[in-house]
Amino acid sequence: MSSEVILVVEDEPALQETLAYNLEKEGYSVEVAGDGRSALDAARRLQPDLILLDIMLPEMDGFEVCRILRKETNSPILMLTARDDEIDRVVGLEVGADDYLTKPFSMRELLARVKAQFRRSRLLREEMAKVKEETPEQEALAFDNLVINITRREVTLGGDPLQMKPKEYELLVYLARHRGQMLSRELILERVWGWDYIGDSRTVDVHIRWLRQKVESDPANPLRIVTVRGGGYRFEG
Ligand code: CA
Numbered sequence: 044m045s046s047e048v049i050l051v052v053e054d055e056p057a058l059q060e061t062l063a064y065n066l067e068k069e070g071y072s073v074e075v076a077g078d079g080r081s082a083l084d085a086a087r088r089l090q091p092d093l094i095l096l097d098i099m100l101p102e103m104d105g106f107e108v109c110r111i112l113r114k115e116t117n118s119p120i121l122m123l124t125a126r127d128d129e130i131d132r133v134v135g136l137e138v139g140a141d142d143y144l145t146k147p148f149s150m151r152e153l154l155a156r157v158k159a160q161f162r163r164s165r166l167l168r169e170e171m172a173k174v175k176e177e178t179p180e181q182e183a184l185a186f187d188n189l190v191i192n193i194t195r196r197e198v199t200l201g202g203d204p205l206q207m208k209p210k211e212y213e214l215l216v217y218l219a220r221h222r223g224q225m226l227s228r229e230l231i232l233e234r235v236w237g238w239d240y241i242g243d244s245r246t247v248d249v250h251i252r253w254l255r256q257k258v259e260s261d262p263a264n265p266l267r268i269v270t271v272r273g274g275g276y277r278f279e280g
Contacts, residue, residue, distance in 0.1 A: 046070060046071065046072045047071050047072070047092040047093065047161060048071070048072045048073075048074065048089055048090075048091045048092050048093075049066050049071045049072070049073050049074070049091055049092065049093045049094070049095060049157070050073075050074050050075075050076065050082070050085055050086055050089060050091035050093070050094045050095065051063055051066070051073055051074070051075045051076070051095045052075075052076045052077075052079075052082040052085075052094065052095065052096045052097055052100065052105070052108065053075070053077070053095070053097045053100075053123065054077045054078060054097065054099070054100050054101055055097075056077075059075050059077065061150070062075075062095065062153070063075055065150045065153070065154065066154075066157070069154060069157075071157075074089055074091065077100075077101075078100050078101040078102040078103070079100045079101070079102040079103025079104060079105070079107060079108045080102045080103055081102075082094075082096065082100070082103075082108050083103070083108060083111060083112070086112055086115075086116065087115070090116070090118075091118055092118055092119075092161070092164075093118055093119050093120075093121065093157060093160055093161065094112065094116075094118055094119070094120045094121070095121050095123065095157075096108060096109060096120055096121065096122050096123065096140070097122075097123045098122060098123065098124050098125065098129050099125060105122055105123075106138055109122065109138045109139060109140050110138055110139065113138070113139040117164075118164075119141040119142070119160040119161075119163070119164060120139070120140045120141055121140065121141060121142045121143065121144065121156060121157065121160060122138075122140040122142070122143040122144070123143070123144055123146060123148075124143050124144070124145050124146065125145075125146045127145075130143065130145065141160060141163075142156055142159075142160060144156060163229070166229075167229060167230060167233060170227060170229075170230050171230065174221060174224055174226065174230065175221075175224070176220050176221060177220060177221055177222045177223060177224065178219065178220045178222065180193070181193065182194045184216070184219045184220070186219070186222075186267070186280040187280070188200055188201045188202075189258055189267070191215060191216060191219055193216065196212060198212065198215065198257075198258075200257070200258060205257050205258070207257065208253075210235065210236070210250060211250055211253055211254055211257075213235050214231070214235050214247075214250050214251070214254060215254055215258070217231065217234055217235050218231075218268060218276065218278035219278055219280075221278065222278050222279070222280055223277065223278070223279070223280075224277060224278075225271045225273075225275045225276075225277050226275050226276055226277065227274055227275040228244035228247045228248070228274060228275060228276075229244060230275075231244075231247050231275075231276070232244050232246065232247055235247075247276075251268060251276060254268060255267075255268055266279060267279055267280065
């Protein structure tokens with residue numbers, strides 16, 4: 044039996060107990076922490092597969108805990124918020140939680156969100172294992188008239204340098220190194236933007252659009268960066 048470990052960080056004893064009880068009933072191993080500092084200790088010690096994190100906590104609030112943990116772990120963090128004005132910060136760039144639930148919430152809703160996070164991590168892990176780097180690290184990648192000079196961080200098209208934002212460049216290099224492979228938006232977001240960025244895969248679409256305007260001769264009918272039905276992109280060269 045797979046027993047994923049969930050760390051429940053909640054200072055209200057009744058809710059802590061209810062959460063632990065219901066998650067254990069679903070077959071998860073549950074550990075609890077009642078304040079921010081012990082949450083950090085527990086997360087480092089247990090390496091949980093998912094962290095359920097309340098915001099209003101003694102010692103150190105959930106925002107701070109999340110910010111620190113985000114630098115140390117890829118495990119999904121699901122935040123529990125009590126106030127509407129917390130939601131903006133949770134979903135904003137600064138904290139980096141994967142999802143949130145507003146109190147009060149039903150156990151059924153909570154379990155659905157937990158399962159969704161595990162499903163997402165599993166899919167991402169499977170895709171990562173499948174996707175291989177086509178082109179090893181090298182100084183330059185050339186595709187017909189498109190040349191990416193890695194050493195100089197410069198891209199030229201027909202010999203003319205292209206102006207690129209840092210993320211456009213990184214995205215292009217990531218795509219180019221995985222030429223011919225379908226890459227999902229989620230994987231691209233995770234690999235190019237990393238976990239500092241709270242996921243909205245439309246960010247990927249926007250950057251792809253910008254890139255196409257630079258590297259495609261007809262951006263409306265892209266030949267280099269093609270859209271793959273079923274949610275991703277493939278670099279053709
Ligand atoms: Ca609380």
